Amino acid sequence: MKTNKLLKHPNQIRTYFKAEIPLLIIVTISGLIYNIGMLAGPYFEGQLAQCLYDITRNKATWHDMWILALLYVFVIALVQIARAIKRFGVRRFANDISRSMRRNLYNSLVHRPQETDLGSLLTNAIADVDVCAEGIRKFTTELFDTGVVMIAYVCMLLHYDWKLTILCCLFTPIAYLVANQMKNVVTLANAAYKQSASDLSRMTMDRIENSLTYRVYGREQNRDAAYEKALSDYERKSAKANLFEGSLTPLYDAIAMLGAVMILYFGGKNVMGTGWIRWNLAAFTTFLACFTKLAVKTSHAAKLFNAVQKAEVSWKRIQPLMEEPIEDDFQADEVPFTPVTLSFDHVSIGSLLQDITFTAKPGEIIGITGEVASGKSVLGKILIGEVDYAGSITLNGKEFRDLSENEKISYISYMGHDPQLLSVSFADNIQLGTNVSAQPYLELTDLDTDLKNRSIAESIGDAGSMLSGGQQARLALARTLAHARSILILDDPFAAVDKNTETKVLKNIRKTFPEHTILLISHRLYHFPSFSHVLYLHDHTGTFLTHADMLKQEVGYKKLFEGSDRHDEK
Numbered sequence: 001m002k003t004n005k006l007l008k009h010p011n012q013i014r015t016y017f018k019a020e021i022p023l024l025i026i027v028t029i030s031g032l033i034y035n036i037g038m039l040a041g042p043y044f045e046g047q048l049a050q051c052l053y054d055i056t057r058n059k060a061t062w063h064d065m066w067i068l069a070l071l072y073v074f075v076i077a078l079v080q081i082a083r084a085i086k087r088f089g090v091r092r093f094a095n096d097i098s099r100s101m102r103r104n105l106y107n108s109l110v111h112r113p114q115e116t117d118l119g120s121l122l123t124n125a126i127a128d129v130d131v132c133a134e135g136i137r138k139f140t141t142e143l144f145d146t147g148v149v150m151i152a153y154v155c156m157l158l159h160y161d162w163k164l165t166i167l168c169c170l171f172t173p174i175a176y177l178v179a180n181q182m183k184n185v186v187t188l189a190n191a192a193y194k195q196s197a198s199d200l201s202r203m204t205m206d207r208i209e210n211s212l213t214y215r216v217y218g219r220e221q222n223r224d225a226a227y228e229k230a231l232s233d234y235e236r237k238s239a240k241a242n243l244f245e246g247s248l249t250p251l252y253d254a255i256a257m258l259g260a261v262m263i264l265y266f267g268g269k270n271v272m273g274t275g276w277i278r279w280n281l282a283a284f285t286t287f288l289a290c291f292t293k294l295a296v297k298t299s300h301a302a303k304l305f306n307a308v309q310k311a312e313v314s315w316k317r318i319q320p321l322m323e324e325p326i327e328d329d330f331q332a333d334e335v336p337f338t339p340v341t342l343s344f345d346h347v348s349i350g351s352l353l354q355d356i357t358f359t360a361k362p363g364e365i366i367g368i369t370g371e372v373a374s375g376k377s378v379l380g381k382i383l384i385g386e387v388d389y390a391g392s393i394t395l396n397g398k399e400f401r402d403l404s405e406n407e408k409i410s411y412i413s414y415m416g417h418d419p420q421l422l423s424v425s426f427a428d429n430i431q432l433g434t435n436v437s438a439q440p441y442l443e444l445t446d447l448d449t450d451l452k453n454r455s456i457a458e459s460i461g462d463a464g465s466m467l468s469g470g471q472q473a474r475l476a477l478a479r480t481l482a483h484a485r486s487i488l489i490l491d492d493p494f495a496a497v498d499k500n501t502e503t504k505v506l507k508n509i510r511k512t513f514p515e516h517t518i519l520l521i522s523h524r525l526y527h528f529p530s531f532s533h534v535l536y537l538h539d540h541t542g543t544f545l546t547h548a549d550m551l552k553q554e555v556g557y558k559k560l561f562e563g564s565d566r567h568d569e570k
């Protein structure tokens, strides 16, 4: 049934079935009515044939025939209604499963530590969800349309003549074994065909990409000959693969239908009164019709297993991605501000950084700097739960790793390297669906000057494509500040901003957030002298001092600081 709730235990397939129990009951009932009702076809065909025979012998009338025909139409109509209900139910069931899987998958992916390529992971995972849902739909359909109906047909056959049933059904496993043997040949032919197709497209790409080189070096003729050879190979192999594949079903059907010869012979004897059992014409016709329908169904039985197999492969890929849901209805903006003291105590991140110890108090700005790739950004990402660490990090004495997701969110605001702007207006990018007023933050980040002739309701283009790098950075900063929590982590917020604007914005930040704890990661150190302390990352560790002391003690820091100034003078 349609649900907007995230399912608990999303990594167990039964979870999705459990959520759909009412729908499954409807599918089961309508599926049983439809598939058992399928027996009505052969039964009425037999009765009609018998009735016709009886009319010729004056044992029945055309009126009887009419009644029988009407009854037949009525029963078939009922069966078809059940079929429609079942089909609708199965579709709905598969759609619901697809929706639940997508919701849970999306939820676990957005709460996952940053993946290297989340986009392609999500694309592949969604494709797998589709295969899974389709597999479940096909399995449910085939379970009734093939599984249940086959059992019903076999029961019907056994009821009429069990010896003849065994005899004629013997051909089905033989057909299956032969088809299975053929399958290996078909698989080999298909593999050769796919290989040939891939060789051909590789050669085609090579001809297109390197045509100039081949022409300049006079190798075109040689390439033409090789291409012709690959083309002929492709034609031969594709014809072979198609021929084998196409012959599989007719061969299966031909062997399975040999059972019909048995029915004609032994069933005929039953009608003549010299067989194992006494039959009238109706029994003979019903038995034959039932058998032909069963033979056709058995040739589809493999579908049931194929559907499951395919879905299983996809499920195995997405299962590890399905994590327990995290409900997103938490509103961090509603949590009142509390001044926070942040302490790092002998924190290490693998071999990248060791023994980082410092304390940042409310109202302080800590400048974090270091050489390229020294781990500045990774350090900031610890506090958004993206990076594992050893040692201890406390917020007002509470261990960071013991906080719930929501507690972490309510303490920390983070602005990373990538502005991650949405393709909406200036205002919407800042507000993010909340009631916060955008204008003060545009002023705070000096964006209001840029917006003199524009409206804040104007779109910023695809992910901010209509803004300069500096404007993108300041808009991202405005958004972070509009949702400022106790600790602000700003990773290179002024990378694309000129010095004057940087000075102005920093002054505004100090004024607006006097009690916040701010970690400012930067390559540019103009303002570091005014910061409370500096954390300088070098040689896989960090030194924490005031700017003045750092200048005296760390030559590397001194060079960075002087380099920053010189760079600015240019």
Ligand SMILES: Nc1ncnc2c1ncn2[C@@H]1O[C@H](COP(=O)(O)OP(=O)(O)OP(=O)(O)O)[C@@H](O)[C@H]1O
Residues within 6 Å of the ligand: 349, 350, 351, 352, 370, 371, 372, 373, 374, 375, 376, 377, 378, 379, 387, 388
């Ligand atoms: N979780 C992690 N554990 C260990 N190393 C990591 C982790 N994540 C990234 N790294 C590596 O750490 C190195 C430092 O990355 P980081 O982005 O923190 O550098 P940075 O000091 O911010 O550099 P830049 O000045 O270029 O911005 C990179 O080589 C990166 O591949």
